[in-house]
Amino acid sequence: MQRWASTVARGRIPQAAAVIIGNEVLSGKTKDTNSYYLARTLFDQGVRFARIETIPDLIDDISSTVRRLSSSFDYVFTSGGIGCTHDDITYEAIRQAFGLSLEVHHPTVETMRAYYASRGVKLNSAHMRMATLPYPADKIISTPGLWVPAVQVRNVFILPGIPSLFESMVKSILAQLDCGTGKFHRLSLNLAVGESEIADCLAEVQSEFPTVEIGSYPKLSQGDPPSYTTQLCFTSRDQQLARDAVAAFESRFKHI
Known part of the structure; x- marks a missing residue:
């Protein structure tokens, strides 16, 4: 697989999009604060936040939306659907979008094992589901204090829906991202x-x-x-x- 290069042409304003994934958002059960946080943070970095799409927990919807936005924007951020239950299908959708496979990421397993061992919890199949990531990924980005990684596939950053985790990971990603030159x-x-x-x-x-x-x-x-x-x-x-x-x-x- 050819690796995606995260380079923005000099003088051009990079553009980003977000995919907010979850039936709970569309039904009004959960208020989406992640896109608001992302909008403020990208603005501060000089990245134009140009699109937000909120979609249900459906593999084909997620896959087609991510693939379409990936071809139109410099950066795409997804929020939600990477937990351990049956409706957490974002990794599978990303696999489908780009013709990848899913493989257990052993460094994530070990980090997870240490995290849960300190709480007296042994890993089970549900935990392993959260460490089964799209392969090959361009980057596995760790965030200090968290076991769950941010996964980058091409120009797509796959993030959890929990706001505190989402915000911490966005900070880690933007510290490494080419945001062009200049601020707003x-x-x-x-x-x-x-x-x-x-x-x-x-x-x-x-x-x-x-x-x-x-x-x-x-x-x-x-x-x-x-x-x-x-x-x-x-x-x-x-x-x-x-x-x-x-x-x-x-x-x-x-x-x-």
């Missing part, structure tokens, strides 16, 4: 007006600064009667360009 800079303005009063002005500024992402977010304040306020966010890898866009808006806003 976000500048905010809070205005005591509704969006409709500034829409034309915003369109003009966006046209003048096409590489600056300008977001407009209305809020309804409490009061009698309630009133609208608007937060504007100007985001760019070029901090000065973001500042120039803010200045251009403020100059126009004075004349509204």
